[in-house]
Ligand SMILES: [Fe+2]
């Protein structure tokens with residue numbers, strides 16, 4: 560079946576790092592969390608703001624996106640309280656049908672945290688045809704959701720790592736299953752969007768933060784075919800391209816949704832994607848909306864056409880078109 564898509568809008572945010580940090584017990588402090596606790600107080604506390612996230616989401620609401628994707632790092636140290644609060648926060652932003660989540664390294668900060676996060680956020684993670692409750696195994700990923708003309712395929716690189724490491728792992732099993740899902744979605748003429756927390760690109764981040772399995776992921780995309788890859792983790796606004804048997808695939812990263820002004824990382828932003836067209840002739844516009852310099856609002860600051868032509872209704876301010 561071939562889809563002719565009038566228009567479908569989806570937004571991407573990442574690296575929420577919901578604060579403030581809860582008080583930790585001594586037992587929690589003596590785990591890997593002590594390094595994260597010190598780091599957070601040293602660096603992030605100054606620049607990550609909850610009201611920044613609120614500003615971003617209320618601006619996003621005005622664009623009436625059909626779907627929102629969140630590529631991990633919802634919390635900081637993955638304590639039970641943070642995981643529960645992140646679940647409650649997810650409930651406030653919308654129906655699990657309209658929001659898809661994959662976890663990041665901070666959501667699996669210590670052994671056991673990954674499962675707690677997946678269980679707590681499961682309605683936002685699960686595949687359309689997956690069990691209604693978390694099945695208590697680690698075979699949840701890759702997930703598959705179909706929304707309008709889009710197939711959303713969620714991968715996980717999230718696993719507990721030693722102190723001072725923020726690496727991710729993409730397993731051979733996930734790669735095999737990702738290929739199957741991509742092929743199936745391709746046969747159905749869907750626009751395939753793959754979510755993954757770590758950037759699947761060599762040298763996109765330092766070696767202690769890198770993803771293990773980059774080549775495996777690239778091979779899965781090349782074999783299965785995909786139209787778009789979205790990631791977080793770097794807290795940067797980036798665009799890379801993966802070469803596949805089916806052509807070039809854009810790989811888009813986004814700043815932390817909680818990054819206030821004045822830090823060394825770019826201010827909080829979300830990407831809004833407007834999709835139209837049909838298989839083989841897709842049009843995809845990517846518009847980045849960022850926190851303003853003084854931190855009191857959100858404005859369009861970058862537009863880029865990733866496929867085809869501008870949708871008939873799109874109007875891009877000249878300043879944004881130049882970027
Ligand atoms: Fe992060």
Ligand SMILES: [Fe+2]
Pocket residue numbers: 632663664665725756791792793
């Ligand atoms: Fe991360």
